[in-house]
Amino acid sequence: MAVQFHEESSIGDRIARLRLRRKLTQEGLAERAGLSIDIVRKLEHGVRQTARLTTLNALASALDVEPSLLVGQPTTFEVRDEGDRPSVLALRQAVSPMSDLLGEEPDTEEPPTLAALQAALRSTEVIRREGRMGEIGSLLPQLIHDARAATRAYGGAEAAAAQSVLAEAYQVAATTLTALGKEDAAFTALERAREAAAKGDDPHLAAVGVSSLAWVLTKQGRLADAERIATATAERIEPNFRSAPVELALWGVLLLRAATAAVRQGKQDTVRELLNLTSAAAAGIGTDRLDYATPFGPTNVGVAKVNFLVDMEECAEALRAARAVPDLTSLPPTWRARFHVDRALAYAGLNKDEGALQALLTAERTAPEWMRYHSTSRRLVADLRGRERRRHSPVIELAGRLNLDG
Numbered sequence: 001m002a003v004q005f006h007e008e009s010s011i012g013d014r015i016a017r018l019r020l021r022r023k024l025t026q027e028g029l030a031e032r033a034g035l036s037i038d039i040v041r042k043l044e045h046g047v048r049q050t051a052r053l054t055t056l057n058a059l060a061s062a063l064d065v066e067p068s069l070l071v072g073q074p075t076t077f078e079v080r081d082e083g084d085r086p087s088v089l090a091l092r093q094a095v096s097p098m099s100d101l102l103g104e105e106p107d108t109e110e111p112p113t114l115a116a117l118q119a120a121l122r123s124t125e126v127i128r129r130e131g132r133m134g135e136i137g138s139l140l141p142q143l144i145h146d147a148r149a150a151t152r153a154y155g156g157a158e159a160a161a162a163q164s165v166l167a168e169a170y171q172v173a174a175t176t177l178t179a180l181g182k183e184d185a186a187f188t189a190l191e192r193a194r195e196a197a198a199k200g201d202d203p204h205l206a207a208v209g210v211s212s213l214a215w216v217l218t219k220q221g222r223l224a225d226a227e228r229i230a231t232a233t234a235e236r237i238e239p240n241f242r243s244a245p246v247e248l249a250l251w252g253v254l255l256l257r258a259a260t261a262a263v264r265q266g267k268q269d270t271v272r273e274l275l276n277l278t279s280a281a282a283a284g285i286g287t288d289r290l291d292y293a294t295p296f297g298p299t300n301v302g303v304a305k306v307n308f309l310v311d312m313e314e315c316a317e318a319l320r321a322a323r324a325v326p327d328l329t330s331l332p333p334t335w336r337a338r339f340h341v342d343r344a345l346a347y348a349g350l351n352k353d354e355g356a357l358q359a360l361l362t363a364e365r366t367a368p369e370w371m372r373y374h375s376t377s378r379r380l381v382a383d384l385r386g387r388e389r390r391r392h393s394p395v396i397e398l399a400g401r402l403n404l405d406g
Contacts, residue, residue, distance in 0.1 A: 010043075010046055011043055011056075012044040012046050012048075014069065015029075015040070015070065019044075022063060022064070026040045026041055034058055035055060040059075056070055057265075065221075066221055067221045069181075088177065088180055088182055088185075091141055094144040095144070095170065095185060111146060111150040111154070111162075112146050114154070114158050114162060117143075117146060117147055117150055118161075120139070120143050121143065121165050121168055121169060124136065124139055124143060124169070125292075128172055128175075128176070129293055129332035129333065130367065131334040131367035131368075131369050131370025131371075133372075133373050134369065140169065143165075144169045147166035147169055150165070151196075151199075159199075160200055161200070163197070164196070164201055164205060166193075166200075167193045167202075167209065168193075168205065168208075168292065170193035170196060171190065171208060171209060172293070173189040174186040174193065175212055178215065179374075183216055187216060187220075190212055193205075193212070194206070194209050204247075204291075204292070207250045207254065210233040210254065211250070211253050211254055211294070213226075214226040214230040214260075215257060217229070218257070218260055223261045223262075224261070224265065226257065226261035227262050227265070227270075230254045230258035231255075231258045233254055234254040234258065245289060246291050248281050248284060248285055249285060250292075250296075251281060252281040252282060252296045253296050255277055255281070256274070259271050263308045264311065268312055271308050275301070275304070275305055278301050278304070282300070283298065287327075288300055288327070293332075295330070295332060297330070299326055299327050299328060299331055300331060300335065302321065303335060303342075305321050306318050306321050306342050306343070307339075307342050313349060315345075315349035315350050316346075318346040322346070325339070333366050337364075337366040337367035337371065337374075338363075338374075340362045341363050341376060343359040344377075348383070348384070357395050360377065361394070361398065364401070368401075371402060377402070381399050382399065382404055385399045
């Protein structure tokens with residue numbers, strides 16, 4: 001049995017409802033957000049069903065809400081059958097167990113071996129990269145529980161290694177919760193991750209945690225904070241000619257996080273400067289690496305460039321850049337799917353709906369379950385469906401597979 005995602009009909013509905021709650025006129029909201037009144041009117045009246053991320057972040061800031069509240073996101077995992085019920089609640093309970101809040105004694109059950117814990121973490125990372133969200137929701141709470149038990153039961157080097165597993169598990173929980181619009185729980189998970197990483201044996205986990213934190217802050221609309229922490233950490237760990245490739249990759253990932261926050265603030269010069277730095281770092285590595293479930297190299301920098309160009313509404317240039325991205329198959333499925341969604345956005349921005357649809361269908365074939373949780377994909381499909389005049393068509397069928405209401 002699948003859970004339907006109940007969403008309001010448009011971004012405009014949410015903006016209007018929140019605007020009225022704040023006792024703002026359309027003109028007042030536009031002024032507070034630094035936008036034209038025309039944009040606010042078109043969104044609220046349904047003339048525009050989508051908006052660039054800089055616009056959404058400006059509106060969210062003016063309305064004092066997180067951007068995810070404007071775009072509308074699935075709030076829980078799908079249920080595939082009666083025996084498979086992963087949920088956001090299970091992740092919340094794993095991140096903030098009641099035993100901690102009440103000061104109760106922890107369970108005394110035998111923890112798994114360190115090798116079993118590390119194998120479970122690697123398995124979870126594979127599932128995450130492939131976008132199998134329901135499986136993450138089922139497996140991750142138990143991994144966190146087991147890793148916590150191991151940190152209490154083991155001593156010395158084994159305890160430090162278990163803390164590193166726990167830190168990574170918390171980071172996966174944070175990114176999963178953020179994808180579902182639960183940034184508050186994600187922030188708590190990252191605080192737990194930082195505490196565990198400080199006790200762990202992996203010196204790179206602190207930088208990985210900052211990368212995740214920058215993404216969560218970006219999703220919260222705290223763009224200046226995201227850019228600042230990513231940039232400051234990148235400056236602190238800046239590699240030299242003796243640095244290992246993993247250190248160069250983590251530095252590059254942090255710069256991409258900073259660029260993501262910068263582009264949503266409309267800081268195009270900063271974005272181009274950061275892209276130049278990351279391109280040089282990627283060229284130094286030569287091929288794409290996968291460290292801590294995150295790729296970095298020439299391909300991922302090329303994919304990021306396309307994403308930034310779409311955010312800057314340079315759609316024709318984005319499509320030209322997309323054709324130049326090398327070795328796309330080297331990236332995990334979720335990264336490839338996001339790339340095809342960016343292509344779809346670029347086509348839609350040029351009023352080429354058929355190109356947008358074909359790119360979305362490619363994204364769906366690449367990571368079908370991820371698509372059902374990705375808010376940008378869902379918004380774009382809803383927009384294309386709203387322009388469809390036929391009762392039966394590929395875009396109508398795609399909307400059905402994504403469980404879009406209406």
